Every structure is written in C-alpha cells, then in structure tokens.
Amino acid sequence: MTDATKLVEFMELVGRLKHVKRTGWILSKITEPETISGHMYRMAMLSFLVDNKENLDKVKIMQMTLIHDLAECIVGDITPHCGVCPEEKHKLEDEAMQKICELLGDKGPQVLTMFREYEHQQTPEAQYVKDLDRLDLIMQAFEYEKRDGTPGKLQEYFTATNGKINHPFVKRLAEEVNTQRDALANIPCNNKS
Numbered sequence: 001m002t003d004a005t006k007l008v009e010f011m012e013l014v015g016r017l018k019h020v021k022r023t024g025w026i027l028s029k030i031t032e033p034e035t036i037s038g039h040m041y042r043m044a045m046l047s048f049l050v051d052n053k054e055n056l057d058k059v060k061i062m063q064m065t066l067i068h069d070l071a072e073c074i075v076g077d078i079t080p081h082c083g084v085c086p087e088e089k090h091k092l093e094d095e096a097m098q099k100i101c102e103l104l105g106d107k108g109p110q111v112l113t114m115f116r117e118y119e120h121q122q123t124p125e126a127q128y129v130k131d132l133d134r135l136d137l138i139m140q141a142f143e144y145e146k147r148d149g150t151p152g153k154l155q156e157y158f159t160a161t162n163g164k165i166n167h168p169f170v171k172r173l174a175e176e177v178n179t180q181r182d183a184l185a186n187i188p189c190n191n192k193s
C-alpha cells in the first residue's frame with residue numbers, strides 16, 4: 001500500500017472513535033452516551049491548564065491524552081466489568097496499537113512508544129494523563145446525573161476513582177466536582193431547578 005493509502009486507513013480507524021460510544025455508560029443504561037473521542041477531547045482540552053512552572057511536558061501530555069484510548073478503534077472500549085483481565089486488555093490494545101502505528105510510517109514508533117509509556121504509568125506525564133482520565137470519568141458521570149435528574153445513580157464511578165487522583169491540581173478539580181455533586185444531592189427535591 002502507498003503511504004497515502006495507509007494514512008487514509010489510519011484516518012478511518014481514528015474516525016471510528018468519533019462514533020463508538022463508551023461502554024461504561026452503555027452498561028449504566030445512559031441514553032445518548034459520549035463517544036471515545038469526546039472523552040479524549042475534554043482530556044486534551046484540560047492539558048492546556050498544565051502549569052507552565054511545573055516540570056511537565058505539556059505537549060506530551062496533550063498528545064498522550066489523544067492516543068491513550070486510540071487502540072479502542074480496533075479492540076473496543078473494555079470496562080473493568082467486561083470480564084477481560086488487565087493483562088489481556090493490555091495485550092489486545094498493544095497488538096492493536098502496533099497495527100495502527102504500522103500505518104504511520106516513520107511517525108509510528110513515537111506513537112507506539114508514547115502509548116506504552118502511558119500504559120506503563122512510569123512517568124509524571126503518563127500519571128497526569130491517567131489522573132485526567134479519571135477526572136473526565138467523574139465529570140461525565142456528574143453531568144449525566146444532572147442531565148437525567150438521577151443524583152447518586154453513577155456512584156460506582158466516584159467510588160472506583162476515589163483517592164486515585166494524585167496530582168494536586170487535578171485532585172482539586174475532582175474535589176470541586178464532588179463538592180458540587182454533594183451539594184446538588186442535598187437540595188430538597190422540591191427546590192431542584
């Protein structure tokens with residue numbers, strides 16, 4: 001295949017993420033759930049807020065947010081409740097990323113390396129992106145509870161991420177989400193707008 005042919009195939013694979021809905025919300029019976037790309041988009045937007053004074057590579061963080069779930073265009077969005085063990089999930093996603101990166105010519109290796117850096121969680125940037133992953137999850141859960149008038153329905157997502165966000169800035173945002181969610185839950189039913 002020509003380079004252009006491979007890149008069109010890459011674009012089609014990426015394009016799937018604009019339409020594949022996140023499995024967690026489907027399992028939670030959320031109507032009109034977000035797509036995988038929507039999840040990664042908000043994370044990428046949050047990367048603008050990384051403090052320039054910190055010794056963090058902002059560009060790497062942004063790039064990593066945009067590829068961290070890229071493998072899901074082939075393997076799908078696997079939740080912790082899909083019966084796929086973490087080792088198998090890593091293997092499936094790594095194999096998928098190898099296929100995807102083969103389409104990218106000389107850019108492929110750097111994308112594959114960055115994906116593996118995220119998966120191994122060994123660098124501050126990878127850990128920051130994982131924190132953003134968890135923040136976006138609870139933010140989206142809070143938005144669904146507000147939209148659907150179902151306070152507390154998605155508690156499992158808050159429980160699953162509780163205490164697992166480590167970077168102080170991201171933790172502060174998560175605390176604000178929780179504060180607003182708790183306040184909303186305590187408003188008497190007849191006072192809710």
Ligand SMILES: Nc1nc2c(ncn2[C@H]2C[C@H](O)[C@@H](COP(=O)(O)O)O2)c(=O)[nH]1
Nearest residue numbers: 022023024069077078079080156157160
């Ligand atoms: N039912 C649950 N689903 C969860 C939980 N934590 C994550 N998830 C979902 C969200 C996504 O659909 C999928 C994987 O998300 P990644 O961003 O890690 O690819 O799993 C949970 O606690 N409960």
Ligand SMILES: [Mn+2]
Nearest residue numbers: 039068069133
């Ligand atoms: Mn994710």
